[in-house]
Amino acid sequence: MAGEPVNVNEFQELARKVLPKMYYDFFAGGAEDEYTLKENIEAFHRITIQPRILVDVSRIDMSTVILGHKTSAPIILAPSAAHQLAHPEGEVATAGGAAACNVIMGLSFMSTCTVEEVASSCNAVRFFQIYVFKRRDVTEFMVRRAESNGFRAIILTADTPRLGRREADIKNKMISFRLRNFEGLISTDVVSWYQPLWGSACREGHG
Ligand SMILES: Cc1cc2nc3c(=O)[nH]c(=O)nc-3n(C[C@H](O)[C@H](O)[C@H](O)COP(=O)(O)O)c2cc1C
Numbered sequence: 404m405a406g407e408p409v410n411v412n413e414f415q416e417l418a419r420k421v422l423p424k425m426y427y428d429f430f431a432g433g434a435e436d437e438y439t440l441k442e443n444i445e446a447f448h449r450i451t452i453q454p455r456i457l458v459d460v461s462r463i464d465m466s467t468v469i470l471g472h473k474t475s476a477p478i479i480l481a482p483s484a485a486h487q488l489a490h491p492e493g494e495v496a497t498a499g500g501a502a503a504c505n506v507i508m509g510l511s512f513m514s515t516c517t518v519e520e521v522a523s524s525c526n527a528v529r530f531f532q533i534y535v536f537k538r539r540d541v542t543e544f545m546v547r548r549a550e551s552n553g554f555r556a557i558i559l560t561a562d563t564p565r566l567g568r569r570e571a572d573i574k575n576k577m578i579s580f581r582l583r584n585f586e587g588l589i590s591t592d593v594v595s596w597y598q599p600l601w602g603s604a605c606r607e608g609h610g
Contacts (some may be wrong), residue, residue: 428572435568470592474528480497486516487516518549531554603610
């Protein structure tokens with residue numbers, strides 16, 4: 404690729420070149436045959452934006468209000484785990500980007516920077532993502548901790564009672580990153596990606 408990346412696809416290509424394969428596959432891969440992953444992209448291709456023409460575009464304003472918070476565009480950074488696998492500054496840098504663009508930062512409970520580190524690093528409006536764990540005390544503790552660190556809403560993820568069977572991670576023998584937000588709360592030993600959290604620690608199943 405010549406020069407600076409100019410779109411998301413080119414950033415992805417750059418990431419593929421610089422990241423260790425295990426980490427690139429973690430960020431880019433999906434579960435099983437990756438039908439849903441492909442469909443997520445295809446779905447966007449089916450949406451077209453219809454331009455309005457011969458209108459005044461001298462002041463373009465995409466700002467809106469989400470849960471009472473003004474944002475420069477209807478964008479919330481989707482919570483995603485382990486940004487330090489991609490860059491040493493991790494979620495602190497991501498939140499800084501959100502603050503610079505005045506959009507909302509969604510922080511995963513599986514962040515590699517702690518809730519406190521992200522909170523003290525910038526003034527982006529922050530939402531905190533969590534699951535309902537079997538250990539309700541852990542869930543409650545994390546919600547209160549987010550609240551006391553200035554997070555303004557909880558993003559409750561409900562679609563992962565079990566982690567998908569991510570075949571690239573299996574092949575790469577993906578190592579789980581340290582769950583720093585949980586240190587002192589549950590065992591955060593670095594183990595195979597498939598044992599940890601999803602089993603013993605706490606996810607609420609539907610059974
Ligand atoms: C590498 C990666 C890690 C993710 N980690 C989380 C997570 O920790 N918590 C969560 O609720 N969703 C997580 N997600 C899901 C995203 O928040 C989002 O819902 C999903 O990627 C669908 O949006 P997209 O089609 O724009 O990628 C993750 C997604 C990716 C790609």
